[in-house]
Amino acid sequence: MSGGFTDHFGSVAGAYAHYRPTYPAPLFAWLAGVAPARQRAWDCATGTGQAAIGLAAHFAEVVATDASASQLAAASPHPGVHYRLAAAESSGLEADSLDLVTVAQAVHWFDQPRFFKEVERVLRPGGVLAVWSYGIPELEGEGPDALLQHFYADIVGPYWPPEKALVENGYRDLVLPFESLETPPFAMEATWTLEQLLGYGASWSASARYRAALGHDPLERLAPALAAAWGETGLGRRIHWPLTLKASRRGPAQADGPAGTAASPG
DSSP: OOSSOOOSSGGGHHHHHHHSOOOOHHHHHHHHHHSSOSSEEEEETOTTTHHHHHHHTTOSEEEEEESOHHHHHTOOOOTTEEEEEOBTTBOOOOTTOEEEEEEESOGGGSOHHHHHHHHHHHEEEEEEEEEEEEOSOEESSHHHHHHHHHIIIIISGGGSOGGGHHHHTTTTTOOOSSEEEOOOOEEEEEEEOHHHHHHHHHTSHHHHHHHHHHSSOTHHHHHHHHHHHHOSTTOOEEEEEEEEEEEEEOOOOOTTSOTTOOSSOO
16 A cells, blocks of 8 residues: 555544444454453554444553544544554554554555554564454345445445455455464444435445545435335344454564564464
């Protein structure tokens, strides 16, 4: 990814905070279980804090950084989370100070070689790096789901940034530093109203780029058809997002080489 920061979500920070799905509690319990201690975690590219708040249930301190001031301004306050404006590749955190580094739905935006070097600097020996993503959800009901898939692929599809390709292939081409960890499957589930689903679609980076390029809201092309297919007003429909999770553990410091060099890349 490019070294310069492009804020894909600054213009939709309010929608991002309000409509993005929350991650499952068992994910954070698993992360706490594989971390060498539960003292300090860094949630990088925290956005509006969805993952950071989940981590705060398990770690004494969570540092949550983002390069977008707009996202941080919309973040949910929490006594165990300390929000900071910082780039992923230059966190400003102390060396060997972290038990866990997490990146939720964002590592595809980074300059990955520089970020992984920063992770190696700030993780303690034995510390864990975990990254995850989710793609297009599966919506209950064949008709509504078909409309959502069409919106994602065909209406705003041309406006997805190129980095999104890494999400589309389930992070298959993403290679983490250090020794890979076997990860269990996780998924997000919710029951949403039509209003919530439309708000979620409005928070997509492709929707923001569509609006900037064409001067009108792409949701205007989805909302009437989806409302007709949805059913009664206020009806909740199940929505499912499979998560792709990758994790790796920094090894002990080596006197004759870089710390945490992997024998088995993630």
